[in-house]
Amino acid sequence: MRLDVKKTYKLFIGGKFPRSESGRTYELLSSKGEFVANVCLASRKDARDAVVAARAAQPGWESATAYNRGQILYRIAEMLEGRREQFVEEIRTLTGATEKQANQEVDAAIDSWVWHAGWSDKVDSVAGSMNPVAGPYFNISTNQPTGVVAAFAPQKSSLVGLVNTIAPVIVTGNTIVVVASQSLPLSAITLTEVLATSDLPGGVVNVLTGKESEMAPWLASHQDVNALDLEGTSDPVDLEIRGAETLKRVVRPGAFSRTGSKGSLQQILAFMEVKTVWHPKGH
Amino acid sequence: MFEYAPAPESRALVTFQSSYGHFIGGKFTKPSNTYQTISPATEEFLAEISTATAKDVDLAVKAARNAYEKVWSKLSGAERGKYLYRIARIIQERARELAIAETLNNGKPIKETRDADIPLVAAWFFYYAGWADKLDYAGLGANPKAHGVAAQVIPWNFPLMMLAWKIAPALAAGNTVVLKPAETTPLTALIFAEICQQAGLPDGVVNIITGFGQTGADLIAHKDVNKVAFTGSTGVGRLIAKQVAGTNKKVTLELGGKAANIVFDDAPLDQAVEGIINGIFFNQGHVCCAGSRLLVQEGIQDELMKKLKRRMETLKLGDPLDKNTDIGAINSKMQLDKITKLVKLGVKEGGEAWAPNCEIPKKGFWYAPTVITGVAPTNTVAREEIFGPVLSVLTFRTPAEAVAKANNTPFGLSAGIWTEKGSRILKVADQLNAGVIWANTFNQFDPASPFGGFKESGYGREGGRHGLLAYLKGDN
Numbered sequence: 001m002r003l004d005v006k007k008t009y010k011l012f013i014g015g016k017f018p019r020s021e022s023g024r025t026y027e028l029l030s031s032k033g034e035f036v037a038n039v040c041l042a043s044r045k046d047a048r049d050a051v052v053a054a055r056a057a058q059p060g061w062e063s064a065t066a067y068n069r070g071q072i073l074y075r076i077a078e079m080l081e082g083r084r085e086q087f088v089e090e091i092r093t094l095t096g097a098t099e100k101q102a103n104q105e106v107d108a109a110i111d112s113w114v115w116h117a118g119w120s121d122k123v124d125s126v127a128g129s130m131n132p133v134a135g136p137y138f139n140i141s142t143n144q145p146t147g148v149v150a151a152f153a154p155q156k157s158s159l160v161g162l163v164n165t166i167a168p169v170i171v172t173g174n175t176i177v178v179v180a181s182q183s184l185p186l187s188a189i190t191l192t193e194v195l196a197t198s199d200l201p202g203g204v205v206n207v208l209t210g211k212e213s214e215m216a217p218w219l220a221s222h223q224d225v226n227a228l229d230l231e232g233t234s235d236p237v238d239l240e241i242r243g244a245e246t247l248k249r250v251v252r253p254g255a256f257s258r259t260g261s262k263g264s265l266q267q268i269l270a271f272m273e274v275k276t277v278w279h280p281k282g283h
Numbered sequence: 284m285f286e287y288a289p290a291p292e293s294r295a296l297v298t299f300q301s302s303y304g305h306f307i308g309g310k311f312t313k314p315s316n317t318y319q320t321i322s323p324a325t326e327e328f329l330a331e332i333s334t335a336t337a338k339d340v341d342l343a344v345k346a347a348r349n350a351y352e353k354v355w356s357k358l359s360g361a362e363r364g365k366y367l368y369r370i371a372r373i374i375q376e377r378a379r380e381l382a383i384a385e386t387l388n389n390g391k392p393i394k395e396t397r398d399a400d401i402p403l404v405a406a407w408f409f410y411y412a413g414w415a416d417k418l419d420y421a422g423l424g425a426n427p428k429a430h431g432v433a434a435q436v437i438p439w440n441f442p443l444m445m446l447a448w449k450i451a452p453a454l455a456a457g458n459t460v461v462l463k464p465a466e467t468t469p470l471t472a473l474i475f476a477e478i479c480q481q482a483g484l485p486d487g488v489v490n491i492i493t494g495f496g497q498t499g500a501d502l503i504a505h506k507d508v509n510k511v512a513f514t515g516s517t518g519v520g521r522l523i524a525k526q527v528a529g530t531n532k533k534v535t536l537e538l539g540g541k542a543a544n545i546v547f548d549d550a551p552l553d554q555a556v557e558g559i560i561n562g563i564f565f566n567q568g569h570v571c572c573a574g575s576r577l578l579v580q581e582g583i584q585d586e587l588m589k590k591l592k593r594r595m596e597t598l599k600l601g602d603p604l605d606k607n608t609d610i611g612a613i614n615s616k617m618q619l620d621k622i623t624k625l626v627k628l629g630v631k632e633g634g635e636a637w638a639p640n641c642e643i644p645k646k647g648f649w650y651a652p653t654v655i656t657g658v659a660p661t662n663t664v665a666r667e668e669i670f671g672p673v674l675s676v677l678t679f680r681t682p683a684e685a686v687a688k689a690n691n692t693p694f695g696l697s698a699g700i701w702t703e704k705g706s707r708i709l710k711v712a713d714q715l716n717a718g719v720i721w722a723n724t725f726n727q728f729d730p731a732s733p734f735g736g737f738k739e740s741g742y743g744r745e746g747g748r749h750g751l752l753a754y755l756k757g758d759n
Binding site for chain 1: 520525528538718727731734735741742744747749757
C-alpha cells in the first residue's frame with residue numbers, strides 16, 4: 001500500500017508560494033467536520049508584502065497590450081478546465097455540494113474567465129469617447145486601470161465568487177491583493193497554481209488566506225492601495241472610513257452579483273479611471 | 284509699454300436685494316441668521332445672506348423629495364429637457380447681468396466671467412438638456428433610473444459654473460436637488476433661483492440653501508438624500524467620504540490638485556508661456572486644475588523663465604470690473620492669508636520668489652502673480668495646493684524624470700504637456716496619472732468633455748456622457 005502525498009497549502013505573493021511570515025496556520029475542516037489541511041493564517045505583514053508585489057507588477061501589466069491580457073485570461077480558463085476535477089473535489093469537500101452542483105460552479109468560473117478575457121480590448125471602445133467640444137480641439141476620453149486593488153472574496157463562495165472578484169479587476173491592467181474566503185479557501189489556493197501556469201506575470205494576482213477581519217483594516221488604510229472591493233468583509237463601514245483617508249475607490253458589499261458565468265461591465269469600470277486628453281487642431 | 288485707459292463694465296446693471304432667504308419649494312424664505320456678503324475687490328457690502336440651520340436643510344430636502352415623487356419623476360425626459368433648454372436660454376439672455384454679479388461677488392475679472400464662466404454655464408444646461416430624453420444611451424442599459432434627491436455642495440472659485448456642472452446633469456437624469464453655494468459667493472446661485480422661477484420650473488425641483496460648512500455637512504448627512512456631489516478641498520472630501528460610509532448614498536468628489544505643466548525643450552516656447560500664464564494665473568489661480576507646478580526641461584529653463592517673467596510684467600492686476608483686467612481679487616481674507624503663508628514657507632524652504640512690480644489696490648484682497656524658482660519636489664510649495672496665483676518651478680532632464688516628478692503627488696486631477704513631438708505627447712499622456720491632460724493647451728473646459736481626478740483629487744466625472752452616469756443607476 002502506498003501512502004498518498006498531501007499538499008501544503010501556501011500563500012501566493014509576487015508569483016511565489018511563501019508560507020505566512022508569521023508561521024501561523026489554521027485548521028480547515030470539511031463539511032463533515034473532518035480535518036482537511038493546515039492553511040496559512042496570513043498576517044498584516046504578509047498583506048503589506050502582497051501590496052508591494054502588486055504595486056511592482058502593476059505598470060508592466062498595464063502596459064501589456066489588451067490583446068495579450070485577453071489571451072492570458074483565456075489561458076487561465078484553459079488551465080482551469082484541465083484541472084476541473086480537483087476543483088470539484090475541493091468544493092465538495094468543504095461545502096458538501098453534490099457533484100452536479102460543484103461542476104456547475106466550476107463551469108460558471110471557467111466561463112466567467114472567458115467572458116472577462118474578451119473585455120480586455122473592448123472596454124475602451126464601449127466606455128471611452130471622442131468628445132465633440134465647441135472649439136478646434138481633438139478631445140478623447142479613455143479608461144485607465146486604477147492601480148492596486150485590495151479585494152475580499154465572498155465568504156460563501158468557493159470558486160465562482162473569487163473569479164468574479166479577481167477577473168474584473170485584472171482584465172484592464174490593475175493588480176490585486178485578494179483575501180480568500182476564510183472557511184472555503186481551497187479553491188483559491190488551487191487557483192493560484194492555475195494562475196502560476198497561465199503566463200500571468202508574478203504579482204498581478206496575490207492571494208492571502210486567513211482572517212479577513214485581521215488583514216482588512218491594514219489593507220483598507222494602506223497608502224499604496226488605490227481601490228477596495230469590500231464584498232467579503234465583516235465590517236465594511238469601518239473599512240470604507242479607513243479607505244476614505246486616501247480617497248480610495250470603494251465597491252460596497254452586494255453592489256454586484258458574483259455567482260454567474262458573466263460579470264458586469266460596471267464592475268470592471270468601478271476599477272478604472274477616465275482620462276481625457278485635449279489637443280488643439282492646427283495646421 | 285502701452286497703458287490702457289479704464290474700461291469699466293457698468294455696476295448699475297445689477298441690483299441685488301438687500302437680503303436673501305433660502306430658495307425652498309419654489310419660494311424664498313424670510314431671511315434669517317444672516318451674515319454679510321461682500322465684494323472681495325472693494326470690501327463693499329453687497330447683501331445679507333441667510334444661514335441654513337438643520338431645520339432649514341430638512342425643509343429643503345423635504346421639498347426636493349416631494350417634487351421628485353409628485354412631479355419630476357413623472358415627467359417624460361423630453362419635458363424635463365425642455366425646462367433645461369428654457370433655463371439655458373434665460374442664462375444667455377441675462378448673461379451680462381450674471382457676469383457682473385459674479386465678478387462683484389467673486390472678485391474675478393469681468394473678461395473671465397463674460398467670456399468663460401457664464402457662456403459655459405449656458406452651454407452646460409444646453410448640453411444636458413439634450414440628454415434628458417436619451418438616457419437609454421448613457422451606457423447603463425435601457426431605462427436607467429434617477430437616484431432621487433441630490434445634495435450638492437460647491438466652492439467659491441467658479442460659483443455659477445459649478446452650480447451648472449451640478450444641477451444640469453442631475454435634473455437631466457431626473458433627480459431633484461438641494462444645492463449649497465459657498466458662503467462667500469452665494470449671489471449668482473440666488474439669481475439662478477429667480478431664473479428657475481422665470482423658467483416655470485416646478486416648485487422644489489431646485490432648492491438653494493445658503494450658509495457655512497455646517498450647513499453643507501447637515502445637508503450631506505441628511506437621511507433622505509440619495510446622491511452627494513461635492514467640489515472643494517481634499518480635506519473636506521475626506522470628511523464626506525467618511526460620513527457617507529455605510530449609507531447607500533452615491534458620491535462624486537471633485538477635489539484638489541497640484542498639476543504639473545511639463546515643458547519639453549522642443550516646445551513652441553511663446554505658446555507654452557501663454558499656456559503657463561493661463562494655467563496658473565487664470566482666475567487668480569483659484570482653480571483646482573491649475574498648472575501650479577511648472578516642470579521645465581533643464582536646457583530651456585533660462586530662456587523660458589526670461590520669457591515668462593517678461594509676460595508676467597504685462598499682466599494687469601486691479602478692478603475686476605475693468606475689461607482689461609487680467610488678475611482680479613483674491614476671494615477672501617482667509618484665502619489671502621493662506622497664500623501669503625505658503626509662499627513665505629516656500630521661501631523659507633529655499634525657493635526664490637519673484638513677482639512683477641504691480642500696484643496693489645488699497646482696499647480688498649490682492650496677491651501679485653508670483654513665481655517661485657529653485658523648488659525641490661519635497662518643498663511644501665511643490666506638494667500642497669496653494670490655490671492662488673503662485674507658480675512653483677522644478678526642472679527635469681528626461682521624459683521619464685518628468686513623468687516621475689509629475690506623478691509624485693497624492694493628487695491626480697490635471698496635467699499639461701508642451702512639445703512639438705506627437706508621439707511624445709501620446710506616450711507621456713498615457714503615463715500621467717491625471718484625469719484631464721492638456722497637450723499644447725491648458726485650462727480648456729467643455730460640457731461634452733469629462734472632467735475629474737485620479738487618486739486624492741476625488742472620484743467620478745463631471746461633463747459629457749460620463750458626467751451623466753453619476754446621476755443614474757442601472758441594473759448591475
